[in-house]
Amino acid sequence: MIASSAGAVSLRRLLPAASFIGSADIGVSHITDRSTDCRPGSVFAALRGRTVDGIDYLDEAISNGACGVLTDRPITSTAVPQCVVSNSRIAYSEVCRALAGRPDQRLRVAGVTGTDGKTSVCSMIRKLLESCGQRCGQLGTVENYDGVCTETSTLTTDEPPKFWNSLSRMTSNRTTMAAVELSSQALDQYRVAGLQLDLAVVTGVTRDHLDYHGTPHAYAAAKGKIFGLVRKGGRAIINNDDPGSRDLFAKHNCGIDAITCSLDGPADLRATDLTSNKTGVRFTFQMADFAEQIQTELIGRHNVMNMLLAAAVAAEFGLAPEQIAAGLSKIKSPPGRLERIVAEPINVFVDYAHTPDALARVVDELKQITQGRLIVVFGAGGGRDADKRPLLGQAASNADLAIVTNDNPRNEHPQTIIEHILAGITSTTVEVRPDRCDAIRLALDAAVPGDCVLIAGKGHETYQEIGTRQISHNDAAFVRRYLSARHPATPITACA
C-alpha cells in the first residue's frame, strides 16, 4: 500500500486517457492492489492476476473501506466510482509514483537487468560511488538500502507501492543516486512503469524463468522493456561480449545510444591482459585514454565484466577514471557471489549460480585456478522451469566430482528434481545426497589440499523451501560451523 503525505492526487489529471464511471474524478491519497490492505478512503487497484482476478476481490476491498476502483474494464456490479484505464498495472505504478512524489526526478537512477549479475553490478555501483564519498541507494534481491537503513529484500524488484516508497526514502535521506535491479517479471508486469532511468544496464541475456515467460522470445521481450524506461538523453550500458545483450539492444533500443563494455574486443570500456589466479584476477582497465592495472580479489571473467558495467555507470554519474580505478581494486564480492569461505589448504566458495550459464561459467573459472580437483555441490529449485535442470547437470559436468543435492524443492518431490539433473550430467563422478548438509559434509570431507569446493545455487539465502516449510539453512554458515567442529586441529580455517 502507499499513502501520500502531500494530499490527494487527482486521477483525472494524472491519467488523462482514463474514463470515469460514477464520478467525474477520483482523488487518491492511498492505493493498494490487495483487498485485505484497503482501509476507509482507499482506492483499490484491481489487477488481472495469473491465478485470480483482482476484480473478484472488489467486494472485500469495499467492505474494508475502499471508495474507488482502478480497473482495466468497466465493472457493472458496483456502485463505487471507477477509473477505467487500458492497462491497470501501468496506471497503478504511475499512481504510486505520484503519491511518492516522483522521487526518480530527484535521483540519477541506473536500472540493471540481465539473467545473471544484477545484484553484483548494483552492489559494485554502490561501492564505487561510496568509495568517493557519494551516497547511493540500492534495491535488489539481497537487500534494499535507502541511503541510511538496510532491509532484507523479499523480491528482486518490489511491487509498485514498496518500490516507489523506497525511492522516496532515498530522496528524504539526501541520496542522489540509485542502482536498482529490474527483473524480467517486474518489467513484464510494469511494476516500475513511469520510472525514468538515466542508465539501462544489461549484464547478459541467456536462459531463465521460462516457467513464467513461456519462451526465450517472451523472456527477452520482457527484458527489452528496460530501454523504454530510459529518459531523454539517457543511455544503455551493454555487455558487448554477450550475444544476448547485443541482440536485446539491437531489437529494443528505442533509439538510445549505448556505452559498450568488453573483455574480448573493441568497446568504450575494456579489460585487457587478463590473468586469473588463486587470489583473484589482474587486468588492465581501459576507458578512453585512461589505462591502469587492477588487481582484484574477485574471481572470474564474469566479475570483471560486472566491474566494467559498474565502472561505466560510475563514470556517467561523474566519477573520474582515476577514482573508478582506485575503487575497483577495493571491491569485495557481495554475499554469496563467489564468496570465498576458506582459502587454505582447500578453497571453498559459495555462489548463487542457479542458471545453466552461470554454473557453467563458475565451474570453468574455478577449474582454471584449481590445482587439484573441483568438487561441486548443487541442485535445482522445484516449481520453476524444469527444463533447465538437465542443463544445470550438463553445466556441472566439467567438475571432477558433482554432488547433486536439494536446492529449494518446494512442493515437488526432491528425487524427481534430482533425476532431471542427473539426466544432463555427461561426464564426471557423481554422488547424490538429497540432504544439503550431508552433501556439503561429503564435499568437505572428500577435499584434500589443493582441491576446490564450490557450493552453488543458494548464495546468500538463509533458508531452504522444502514442501511448504522454510528450513533455516545458509551454505556459508554451515561450512564455517562444520569445519570448526570437525577436526579442531585441522589447518583449515574459514575466512572472516
Ligand SMILES: CC(=O)N[C@H]1[C@@H](OP(=O)(O)OP(=O)(O)OC[C@H]2O[C@@H](n3ccc(=O)[nH]c3=O)[C@H](O)[C@@H]2O)O[C@H](CO)[C@@H](O)[C@@H]1O[C@H](C)C(=O)N[C@@H](C)C(=O)N[C@H](CCC(=O)O)C(=O)O
Ligand atoms: C509470478 C508473479 O510474478 N506473480 C506476481 C503477480 O501475481 P499474480 O498475477 O499471480 O496475482 P494473483 O495472486 O493472481 O492476484 C491478482 C490480484 O488480486 C489481488 N488479490 C488476490 C487475492 C486476494 O485475496 N485479494 C486480492 O486483492 C492481488 O493482490 C493481485 O493484485 O502479480 C502480483 C501483484 O502484482 C505479484 O504480487 C506477484 O508476484 C509474486 C509476489 C512473486 O512471487 N513473484 C516472483 C516470481 C517474482 O516476481 N520474482 C522476480 C524475479 C526473481 C529472480 O530474478 O529470480 C522478482 O522480481 O522478485
Ligand SMILES: Nc1ncnc2c1ncn2[C@@H]1O[C@H](COP(=O)(O)OP(=O)(O)OP(=O)(O)O)[C@@H](O)[C@H]1O
Ligand atoms: N555477468 C555475469 N554473467 C554471467 N554470470 C554471472 C554474472 N554475474 C554473476 N554471475 C553468476 O550469477 C550468480 C548470481 O549473481 P547475481 O546475484 O549478481 O545475479 P542476479 O541477476 O542478481 O540473480 P537473481 O536475479 O537471481 O537474484 C553469481 O553467483 C554468478 O555465479
